[in-house]
């Protein structure tokens with residue numbers, strides 16, 4: 001099969017690989033119909049992780065089941081499925097409590113709970129930016145979709161970013177009537193804004209500096225806040241009569257930067273602590289790393305982020321963090337799509353063939369105007 005392989009900083013290649021096979025009785029093989037490039041892939045692409053060369057990338061996968069192991073009894077050959085980015089066993093202490101993103105059994109990496117396809121430090125699993133993908137614990141890790149090709153682009157958002165945006169809102173405690181500030185209007189931030197509205201937020205701000213992304217946020221009814229036009233905290237304070245917001249979502253991560261591009265990894269956390277009201281909630285789904293060799297300063301290189309903890313404490317705020325347990329939300333979000341209530345595909349800007357992946361990575365990485373979310377179709 002053909003697959004997108006990491007070959008070093010800002011270098012991915014489409015290479016020939018052996019087709020994956022059923023290695024254990026609980027495995028399935030999925031023929032990939034759609035697989036997305038994610039902002040998380042860019043951390044690897046930019047050389048800001050320890051991912052090994054030769055890794056097949058891709059954790060946002062969907063397709064049709066091609067083969068199942070002898071112990072798989074729920075999922076059938078021919079099922080159309082969404083593949084959550086988490087690789088989970090379904091039966092460990094964390095999985096049974098709904099925390100499939102912190103599975104205790106699937107990631108052999110020292111000190112890391114939780115595994116994923118095609119990702120640095122997340123276990124030995126190849127990604128799905130390829131023609132086929134092996135899925136361990138298939139009954140646990142596959143969500144069945146209605147057969148056919150309807151809603152393909154919406155369903156493609158179910159493996160990661162739609163649940164992740166939703167998780168950011170869940171961690172922040174977004175409830176009907178709340179005002180919400182989402183920092184980062186990349187794919188994850190836009191999904192968080194979409195989810196906040198589905199959850200009944202009364203007012204949603206979306207903060208970024210990329211005009212095309214802010215325009216998308218506005219299109220779905222969020223209020224765009226342009227970082228390049230001045231302090232976003234002051235802008236939101238002004239728009240809320242000085243009160244700030246009830247909830248905040250962090251959808252930027254450790255490469256947060258000012259409008260000139262200078263990195264300040266603590267910048268968005270500080271902004272959220274300032275702009276969320278006392279006793280309000282903050283959901284951090286943007287990724288922060290325990291080590292970052294390319295970090296802006298000594299602290300950042302050790303994964304230590306000097307954010308305004310004193311004010312956070314004084315305001316009695318709550319903060320939730322971490323990778324999204326996709327299986328906790330994907331059924332309900334699928335059904336919202338089928339019912340026509342959710343349309344996460346509004347962020348999709350380009351659909352390309354697998355061979356075009358190197359070019360697509362480059363454009364998405366440079367945030368070229370309009371390259372918001374890129375989908376790969378391996379069969380194209």
Ligand SMILES: NC(=O)c1ccc[n+]([C@@H]2O[C@H](COP(=O)([O-])OP(=O)(O)OC[C@H]3O[C@@H](n4cnc5c(N)ncnc54)[C@H](O)[C@@H]3O)[C@@H](O)[C@H]2O)c1
Pocket residue numbers: 038039040041042043160161164183184185186187188189207208209210213227251252253254255256257258267268284285286287322323324
């Ligand atoms: N927790 C999870 O399960 C999970 C899942 C998927 C992605 N992620 C993470 O979520 C983050 C966002 O992902 P994405 O795909 O949207 O990435 P992205 O890089 O496309 O989007 C990030 C956006 O943040 C903006 N930004 C940068 N500095 C900012 C600042 N100071 N204030 C406001 N906006 C700023 C950028 O302009 C960009 O548009 C990444 O860190 C990614 O790794 C986490």
Ligand SMILES: [Zn+2]
Pocket residue numbers: 038039040041059060085160161
């Ligand atoms: Zn992703």
Ligand SMILES: [Zn+2]
Pocket residue numbers: 088089090091092093094095096102103104105106
């Ligand atoms: Zn588990």
